[in-house]
Amino acid sequence: MTKLVAQYRSMPTATRLLLLNQFTINFGFYLLMPYLAQHLAGTLGLAAWLVGLILGVRNLSQQGMFAVGGALADRLGYKPLIVAGCVLRTAGFGLLALADSVPALVIASAATGLAGAMFNPAVRAYLALDSGSRRIEAFALFNVFYQAGILIGPVVGLLLTGASFRLTCAVSAAVFAVLSVIQIRALPRQPATTRGDTGLAGQWRVVLTNRRFLLFAAAMTCSSVLTFQVYLALPLEVRRIGGDTTGSTIGVALLFVASGLVTVLAQTKLTAWCRTRIPPGYAMAAGTATMAIAFLPLLATAPLTRPPNPLAAWALAILPALTAAILLAIGTMLTFPFEMDTIVTLAQNRLVATHYGIYNTICGLGITAGNLLTGATLDTARAQGLPTLPWLALVTLGALGATTLLTLHRTNRLTPTP
Secondary structure, eight states: OHHHHHHHHTSOHHHHHHHHHHHHHHHHHHHHGGGHHHIIIIISOOOHHHHHHHHHHHHHHHHHHHHHHHHHHHHHOHHHHHHHHHHHHHHHHHHHHHOOSHHHHHHHHHHHHHHHHHHHHHHHHHHHHHHGGGHHHHHHHHHHHHHHHHHHHHHHHHHHHHHOHHHHHHHHHHHHHHHHHHHHHHSOOOOOSSOTTSOHHHHHHHHHTOHHHHHHHHHHHHHHHHHHTTTTHHHHHHHHHHOSSHHHHHHHHHHHHHHHHHHHHHHHHHHHHHHHHSOHHHHHHHHHHHHHHTTHHHHHHTTSOOOSSHHHHHHHHHHHHHHHHHHHHHHHHHHHHHHHHHHHHHHTTSSHHHHHHHHHHHHHHHHHHHHHHHHHHHHHHHHHTOTTHHHHHHHHHHHHHHHHHHHHHHTTTTSOOO
């Protein structure tokens, strides 16, 4: 931990502020979002399809607007988009604290999603620019702060939600309000990276004609789908075996705690080791392969029936999923810093935020499609008596992603076109 602090303190001033910003952004977001569905369905008594609609609007407004947010960041500068995103999220979470009608809830949900589309590409592009030659190291630290926010936010949110969900919304809005003020006052402004006479369509055209970048984004979509299963397939598997019990709830929480702790404790060391020993393409392929391996324990235990002993049933529900969550975290640690750096490399330091925005949109669409297919496969597996099918499909997807990344590296497609 001492080395982590020293590494953080050695970074440029703006980079340090951006890292703290990302921790605060995730802390404020996960303070509230894990408990929103429960509030909508329980406290407000909305139908399940309305809950899905409201949550879906948030995801769609974020994923669908990433390309716009990134392009605007290159056009207007990174700081204005970061500040605007935080201000908009303040308003969105504040409205959630007051809203009890469906139209107001939809507007609030859309605002929180649009806010993420505004500041996410800008933060990454600013961090890449400010950290310079220490870009990979900075993104390793970024993942530490990112995961720390995810780790701490839900715990504090659970305590606040126990008193009142509206209190949770108010605290989260206050967190983003304070963050907005700090960024307005302390974050240096960077000049726009594209001329004012270049339209958004022109910026997108530059990115969408970058074939190497698009191939890389498509390959990394595989790892994005696998990483997301800590939110989908793993919790569902824990509850399938463990039942809808307190033990299962604790088990699901353990998945996130273990994943966050592993990242906080090991990310910078693992990245430093990889930088001195293997090329970035191999590191990303190894990370994706590790994500594929993560589902082998579930593939092995899926055919087993639930033991009659409650303790044995809990262990069967938790241990394979917990192993998978830790391996997914390790795979993400291997890929993330080099993934973020490769995007800048393929962009040739041109329209970096636009590249990040379109990259997030591509991966977001891939995650949506992957989740639909994973959910359908889980349902089919239960109905047809094929319990290993979902895990075999995820292992195959990881192997495909790792093989594609190796091929791109060996054919020099992870470097810019000469």
